[in-house]
Amino acid sequence: MSDAPRKNLPQITPESAEYWAGCKRHELLIQRCVDCRAAQFYPRAFCTHCSGGKLQWVRASGRGTLASYTIVHRAVSPAYAAEVPYVVALVSLEEGPTMMSNVVSCSPESLRIGMSLEVVFDDWPEGVTVPKFRPV
Amino acid sequence: MADTLRGKTAIIGAADTPVGVVPAMGATQLCIEAILRALRDAGIDKGEVDGLITCNSMADPYLYHAEAMAEYLQIFPGYCGSIGAGGGTTFAAVQQAACAIVSGVCQTVVIASADSLRSGLSRERAMAVQSSSGHPQFESPYGVPVPAFYALIARAHMHEFGTTAEQLAAVAVSTRLHAVRNPTAQMRTPISIEEVLNSRMIADPLHLLDCSLVSDGGSAIVMTSAARARDRRQKPVYILGAGEGHGHEHISAARSLTRSAAAEAGKRAYQMAGVGPKDVDFAELYDCFTPVVLIELEDLGFCAKGEGGAFVASGVTQPGGSFPVNTHGGLLSHCHPGNPGSMFALTEAVLQLRGQAGERQLGKAELALVHAQGGIMSSHCTLILGRESC
Numbered sequence: 001m002s003d004a005p006r007k008n009l010p011q012i013t014p015e016s017a018e019y020w021a022g023c024k025r026h027e028l029l030i031q032r033c034v035d036c037r038a039a040q041f042y043p044r045a046f047c048t049h050c051s052g053g054k055l056q057w058v059r060a061s062g063r064g065t066l067a068s069y070t071i072v073h074r075a076v077s078p079a080y081a082a083e084v085p086y087v088v089a090l091v092s093l094e095e096g097p098t099m100m101s102n103v104v105s106c107s108p109e110s111l112r113i114g115m116s117l118e119v120v121f122d123d124w125p126e127g128v129t130v131p132k133f134r135p136v
Numbered sequence: 137m138a139d140t141l142r143g144k145t146a147i148i149g150a151a152d153t154p155v156g157v158v159p160a161m162g163a164t165q166l167c168i169e170a171i172l173r174a175l176r177d178a179g180i181d182k183g184e185v186d187g188l189i190t191c192n193s194m195a196d197p198y199l200y201h202a203e204a205m206a207e208y209l210q211i212f213p214g215y216c217g218s219i220g221a222g223g224g225t226t227f228a229a230v231q232q233a234a235c236a237i238v239s240g241v242c243q244t245v246v247i248a249s250a251d252s253l254r255s256g257l258s259r260e261r262a263m264a265v266q267s268s269s270g271h272p273q274f275e276s277p278y279g280v281p282v283p284a285f286y287a288l289i290a291r292a293h294m295h296e297f298g299t300t301a302e303q304l305a306a307v308a309v310s311t312r313l314h315a316v317r318n319p320t321a322q323m324r325t326p327i328s329i330e331e332v333l334n335s336r337m338i339a340d341p342l343h344l345l346d347c348s349l350v351s352d353g354g355s356a357i358v359m360t361s362a363a364r365a366r367d368r369r370q371k372p373v374y375i376l377g378a379g380e381g382h383g384h385e386h387i388s389a390a391r392s393l394t395r396s397a398a399a400e401a402g403k404r405a406y407q408m409a410g411v412g413p414k415d416v417d418f419a420e421l422y423d424c425f426t427p428v429v430l431i432e433l434e435d436l437g438f439c440a441k442g443e444g445g446a447f448v449a450s451g452v453t454q455p456g457g458s459f460p461v462n463t464h465g466g467l468l469s470h471c472h473p474g475n476p477g478s479m480f481a482l483t484e485a486v487l488q489l490r491g492q493a494g495e496r497q498l499g500k501a502e503l504a505l506v507h508a509q510g511g512i513m514s515s516h517c518t519l520i521l522g523r524e525s526c
Contacts, residue, residue, distance in 0.1 A: 010273040042274045068295070068393055070287030071340035072279065077267045080279035088284045088339075090388055100275045100388040108340075113295040130277055 005079035009126055016043045018057055023129040026121040028062050030095055031055040041097035062119035064093040064133065071108040091117055091133050105134040142408050143525035145234040146365035146372035147357050149178025150486040152479075155353030155471035156322035159255040163193035166250035166354035168208055174246065174356035179369030185358075187215035187236055187245030189229040191475045194265055195256030205248065215242040222510025223422050224380075225249065226478040227517035231378040233359045243360060249476035250354025270512075271386050283347050283425060285387050285512040287339035290427035292393035294341065296442065299430065301341050303445030305332035307426035308345045308468055310454045315465025317455060317496035322349055323469040346426040348467035348477075355479035357486070362525050373489045376503075377411070377520035379404025387512040394442075398435035398507060398516045405505070405518035406437075413437035416520070417500050418459065418488065420481035422508040423466040432507055433461075436518065455496065463488060463496055478508035482519075489523050 012020050019042070022029035030041045035052035046053055069089040075081040087103040089111075103111060104120065117133040124130060151173030153166050161169065167190065175182055188211070190202040198204040201218040215236050219225050226249065233245040257265065269285065270276045293299045309329055315321035327345060335344040365372035381400030384390045406412055413436060421432045430444030438459065439447040447453070453461035464470045464484035467477050485504040487493045493501075504521045 007279070008267060008272070008276040010277050012273070016273055042271070068288040068292040070284045070291060070342075071337075072281060072284050073337045073339065074281060074283075076279045076281040076284075077263055083279070085340075086279060088278055088280050088288070090288055090393070098388055100270070100278055100280070100386075102278050113291065128277075 005077060006126070007079040007124065009128060015045050019043045020128065022057070022059070023121060023131055026129070028060040028119045028131050029057045030060045030093065030097060032058045039095040039097055041093065041099050061094045063136070064091040064117050066103070066111060066113055066115045066117055067092045067098055068113060069103060069111050087111065089133065102132045103134065104132050110135070141234045141238055141378060142376055142410065143374050144238045144362055145359055146362050146374045146525070147359055147486050148365050148368045148370060148372055149174040149180070149358030150483040151177045151356060152320065152483050153250065153354040155320060155473070155480070156351055157254050158252070158352035162256055163196035163250050163252045163354070164204070164208070166252065166352065167193070167205055167248050170250055170354035170356035171205070171209065171246055171248045174248070174358050177370060178358040180244070180358065182209055182211050184244050185211050185246050186213050187233060187242035188213045189233055189245060189247045190218050191225045191229070191249035192218050192220060193251045194474055195252040213242065215245065220475070222475060222515065223424060223477055224508045224510035224515040224517045225475050226482055227378070227506060227508050227519050228380060228515070230359070230375060230482070230519055231380065231517065234375050234378060237359065237361050243364060245359045246356055247359065248354065248356035249479055251473040251476055252352040253350050253474045254352045256352065271388070275386060275388060281339060283342050284339040286425035286427060287342045288387060289393050289431070289513060290341050290425070293427055293430065296394050297445070299445040301333060302329050303430070303449045304341065304346055304426040305329045306449040307423065307429045308332050310448060310451070311423060311462045311466045311468040313454050314460070314463050314496065315469035318465050318470060321465040321470040322351055323465070342425060348424045348472040349469070351471035351473045353471045353473040353476065353480070355476055355483050357482060371490050371523070373486045374522050374525045375519060376522045377405035377407070377409030377518070379408065379518050381516040382514065384514055385511060390513065394431065396431050396435050396509070396513045396516060398432050398509065398518070401507070401516040401518040402436040405520050409520040411503065411520060415503055416505045417503050418463060418498055419461050419504065420463065420485050420506045421461055422478055422481070423462055423468050424472065424477070426468070428509065428513070429461070431513070436505065436507060460498055463493065463498065478506070481506050481508065485521050489521060
């Protein structure tokens, strides 16, 4: 029982392995449908727009805007307590899809919906790299 | 046809267990007690029950929950199952029960659910439940407690419509004023806007008092056909309209943060009932967090889009107001045992429509709207209930 509290580690699946491998290389990958050209996040085997089965990985620009955010004062679990207050956000990527993330390297009070963000990568000691965002 | 179910089924029994902190009974016992109370209220024997719908418990789960409850009661229904649609479960179950009764699959359906989130979960299990919200790969790693998901919605509403923290707080204040009049409510001390704003910040802009309770409790109803509902112990409450709307699973995939599938659920229910928002005397709306009530009021047509904050701040939803909302005290002040939460909104609507709500009985209670949502504004269900079958 001496283990330090663990963060919620992503349970990587066959359809998401490429995405997480990209994060390790500090590249944000999204999928684009070969048939209808729709961009999608998160990774899946079929296109959420046209249901086509041919999806290609493309490197996202890593730029986006802040769609909404909250400043968390009561951590979800002890593993996150040291980071309180931390920012949970929805980020609209330049390519279209929205993803959840943390906004870091900023004072939470300075955040405004619509502001420009760029991706940064957080290498966790558990061996997974998690994409986060910071103000441009 | 949209009116196929209108007035064809009725609630003939409705009852809650004690709620709040109920350590003496686990979730299974609460569920059975709720069912027995509802059967007594209906004045029928358990042998008459040939349909059972439950919702699984977090504190005391079963692989086949409804079957476990049937086994406990030693009833042998021809229609039996558990539904898991989060907070929206209850009303979805009512629509399914109505379908089963009207189609002749069964005649008398009990809908029951109970949980012991306050007393029945270990600290570790409670943490695991909280921590497991959201997509396990693409949301959960970011450390998102449940209130934070709703805080994203609140912030977006504030940004788009100028909604204020005071207006969010007004929801908690109005709901508490109703709870003060309800002897079974968990929280009965009046609160002020300032007290809400001064309560601990949980996930900005949501304060502690913008968040619902964590409770034990159970509740059950008995439904049958309108024809069989006549001449029962209690005056029947008819299901006039029912409708669902499902927008997303994950909030990061929502079509909109400020417009919900409540609009679709409501439209379907109004259409079936042949009524509109202006005909409704009072509403019981899912209030797991204060911003949810504003969006439901707007999407269900009780005020214009974006004006939910001003609507509640004007006082109309309070006791004595022109449009009372959450007359039992809601999830914010009455109780919130998780998935069973909206059951209490349903039993409250039944009591109000029967004229049995005691001190808090509304002057005019002929047509009620109840609405619940599950997930993070994901799955919505609206019911319209009335004292008359058409």
